[in-house]
Amino acid sequence: EAQVTQNPRYLITVTGKKLTVTCSQNMNHEYMSWYRQDPGLGLRQIYYSMNVEVTDKGDVPEGYKVSRKEKRNFPLILESPSPNQTSLYFCASTRIWTGEANYGYTFGSGTRLTVV
Amino acid sequence: AQTVTQSQPEMSVQEAETVTLSCTYDTSESNYYLFWYKQPPSRQMILVIRQEAYKQQNATENRFSVNFQKAAKSFSLKISDSQLGDTAMYFCAFTRSGGSNYKLTFGKGTLLTVNP
Numbered sequence: 480e481a482q483v484t485q486n487p488r489y490l491i492t493v494t495g496k497k498l499t500v501t502c503s504q505n506m507n508h509e510y511m512s513w514y515r516q517d518p519g520l521g522l523r524q525i526y527y528s529m530n531v532e533v534t535d536k537g538d539v540p541e542g543y544k545v546s547r548k549e550k551r552n553f554p555l556i557l558e559s560p561s562p563n564q565t566s567l568y569f570c571a572s573t574r575i576w577t578g579e580a581n582y583g584y585t586f587g588s589g590t591r592l593t594v595v
Numbered sequence: 596a597q598t599v600t601q602s603q604p605e606m607s608v609q610e611a612e613t614v615t616l617s618c619t620y621d622t623s624e625s626n627y628y629l630f631w632y633k634q635p636p637s638r639q640m641i642l643v644i645r646q647e648a649y650k651q652q653n654a655t656e657n658r659f660s661v662n663f664q665k666a667a668k669s670f671s672l673k674i675s676d677s678q679l680g681d682t683a684m685y686f687c688a689f690t691r692s693g694g695s696n697y698k699l700t701f702g703k704g705t706l707l708t709v710n711p
Binding site for chain 2: 514576
């Protein structure tokens with residue numbers, strides 16, 4: 480089954496304790512991205528990657544890091560989490576578009592992170 | 596920068612009736628894609644319908660259809676014969692065609708409740 484797998488689904492942690500949220504896709508997609516969802520704000524892009532070793536900041540990158548060492552994996556790293564990073568996080572992937580084609584996005588199931 | 600506005604934070608409808616969710620967007624791009632995503636209580640982001648800006652014909656998917664008015668930058672979602680399973684948060688989203696980031700810009704969402 481084609482899917483994006485995020486782990487964990489739920490995580491409660493303490494301020495300052497480094498954590499990683501994993502994201503893996505099995506569709507050979509070049510493009511991967513992280514979003515955070517907050518009530519009343521919709522989803523906002525944190526980081527994205529167009530291919531292996533190519534990453535760039537989205538709209539709200541502060542406090543986050545990413546890496547793309549393999550095509551299938553795109554982990555989100557919070558080196559020193561703070562309570563304002565309490566949110567619902569989604570990973571998404573898609574193929575590189577050619578011409579006018581948009582192949583659509585596949586989302587993971589989300590990670591509910593609480594930082595206390 | 597693109598913006599997406601959903602002016603209805605919450606809506607409710609009776610089962611079997613029709614409901615329309617509003618979405619407007621602002622962009623200077625001529626080629627782009629518009630989406631409606633459904634997020635049920637399970638948190639999964641589910642693609643409901645997609646519209647290519649260069650296509651004049653409105654997209655339809657079973658009970659779901661859109662009214663795409665490019666000049667007015669409006670993209671409303673009509674749900675016919677509403678079902679209890681349609682209860683969810685609905686997000687309107689925009690992405691431009693091409694470029695180096697396939698970012699989805701989301702509205703803040705409309706919470707739809709279908710009542711029996």
